[in-house]
Amino acid sequence: MPKPVLDFWFDFASTYSFLSAMRIAPLAEAAGVEVRWKPFLLGPIFASQGMKDSPFNLFPAKGQHMIRDVKRLADEIGVGFQWPDVFPQSSVLPARVALVGFKESWGHDFSRAVFLAEYAEKRVISDTVVISDILTELKVPVDVTFAAAQSDAIKGELRDLTAEAQKRGFFGAPTFTTSDGELFWGNDRLEQALRWAKK
Amino acid sequence: MPKPVLDFWFDFASTYSFLSAMRIAPLAEAAGVEVRWKPFLLGPIFASQGMKDSPFNLFPAKGQHMIRDVKRLADEIGVGFQWPDVFPQSSVLPARVALVGFKESWGHDFSRAVFLAEYAEKRVISDTVVISDILTELKVPVDVTFAAAQSDAIKGELRDLTAEAQKRGFFGAPTFTTSDGELFWGNDRLEQALRWAKK
Numbered sequence: 001m002p003k004p005v006l007d008f009w010f011d012f013a014s015t016y017s018f019l020s021a022m023r024i025a026p027l028a029e030a031a032g033v034e035v036r037w038k039p040f041l042l043g044p045i046f047a048s049q050g051m052k053d054s055p056f057n058l059f060p061a062k063g064q065h066m067i068r069d070v071k072r073l074a075d076e077i078g079v080g081f082q083w084p085d086v087f088p089q090s091s092v093l094p095a096r097v098a099l100v101g102f103k104e105s106w107g108h109d110f111s112r113a114v115f116l117a118e119y120a121e122k123r124v125i126s127d128t129v130v131i132s133d134i135l136t137e138l139k140v141p142v143d144v145t146f147a148a149a150q151s152d153a154i155k156g157e158l159r160d161l162t163a164e165a166q167k168r169g170f171f172g173a174p175t176f177t178t179s180d181g182e183l184f185w186g187n188d189r190l191e192q193a194l195r196w197a198k199k
Numbered sequence: 200m201p202k203p204v205l206d207f208w209f210d211f212a213s214t215y216s217f218l219s220a221m222r223i224a225p226l227a228e229a230a231g232v233e234v235r236w237k238p239f240l241l242g243p244i245f246a247s248q249g250m251k252d253s254p255f256n257l258f259p260a261k262g263q264h265m266i267r268d269v270k271r272l273a274d275e276i277g278v279g280f281q282w283p284d285v286f287p288q289s290s291v292l293p294a295r296v297a298l299v300g301f302k303e304s305w306g307h308d309f310s311r312a313v314f315l316a317e318y319a320e321k322r323v324i325s326d327t328v329v330i331s332d333i334l335t336e337l338k339v340p341v342d343v344t345f346a347a348a349q350s351d352a353i354k355g356e357l358r359d360l361t362a363e364a365q366k367r368g369f370f371g372a373p374t375f376t377t378s379d380g381e382l383f384w385g386n387d388r389l390e391q392a393l394r395w396a397k398k
Contacts, residue, residue: 062371171264
């Protein structure tokens with residue numbers, strides 16, 4: 001019997017996507033669920049809901065709590081966290097590269113490394129140097145990967161994922177969806193979404 | 200040694216406050232933590248952040264998910280949930296009555312009954328008939344309690360709690376605060392807040 005599937009929709013700009021990305025692999029393994037990683041862009045979704053910036057910037061009290069909350073949660077799972085100098089960061093480049101990686105074997109490792117660069121190491125993930133450092137560390141050829149990431153096929157894939165997220169009523173990240181159409185929003189719902197996927 | 204204390208800040212209008220109100224007593228008992236129930240009004244806080252309505256109404260995609268999310272969580276804890284015809288409801292009357300009840304012995308039972316009336320029974324909690332039905336059920340004298348709830352002292356207490364919530368940077372409910380000044384937002388943080396209070 002094939003494993004039940006959970007779709008993990010994330011934006012590299014999102015702090016709570018970072019936490020889920022660091023947690024999801026062992027939890028999914030233990031649950032016997034296959035996870036499909038689906039990067040998308042929150043920017044156009046927020047814009048369509050009338051927000052020209054992250055809600056964490058538009059509502060400063062909420063933003064201030066979020067930073068403290070993510071720190072407490074990162075401490076609990078033993079992951080480093082430092083508030084980056086730029087928030088939110090443009091995630092187009094790493095999202096496209098990740099889509100190349102998911103077709104090969106290094107997409108998950110790459111994604112975790114990007115999140116750590118951004119939220120544990122204060123690096124800027126829209127910087128091609130940062131992304132090429134990560135690829136090099138993973139022994140992935142940089143030039144051919146960057147070329148693939150800029151192909152029309154990959155650009156279209158990210159656009160399509162973002163359009164699908166918007167069409168399905170997403171409003172934040174991470175979002176988890178199951179094959180029966182259930183939608184769970186937020187890192188706090190990861191365990192519940194895995195349980196649902198197994199039903 | 201006195202028990203550690205956790206403050207549970209809630210608004211009767213808030214769906215996730217409902218879930219925490221139904222969960223908190225046994226969890227606090229098991230943790231050995233004393234919980235102080237602190238009703239406040241979200242309306243002035245949202246207004247000060249530029250929102251003239253609940254964020255769940257201002258951002259419909261978020262609101263639609265919230266209803267489904269609360270239903271799933273209520274199912275998990277075995278509590279009924281039906282979406283009310285009016286949302287959000289004015290919570291001034293039950294908040295004032297609850298403040299009377301917390302000085303006596305029936306405040307917690309009253310608060311849970313109000314939340315159930317609103318979110319399991321589709322009743323309107325700004326209706327004096329609904330509130331007096333609940334008091335009668337609890338064998339609390341209605342007239343004297345309504346008089347106390349309309350006293351300057353109780354009105355001032357609710358105003359002060361709301362002002363304190365605003366001053367401390369609250370932006371939603373429930374919010375949990377510990378004696379060392381830590382702030383946790385949301386029903387999802389109840390367990391973590393109890394752990395923190397015990398540190």
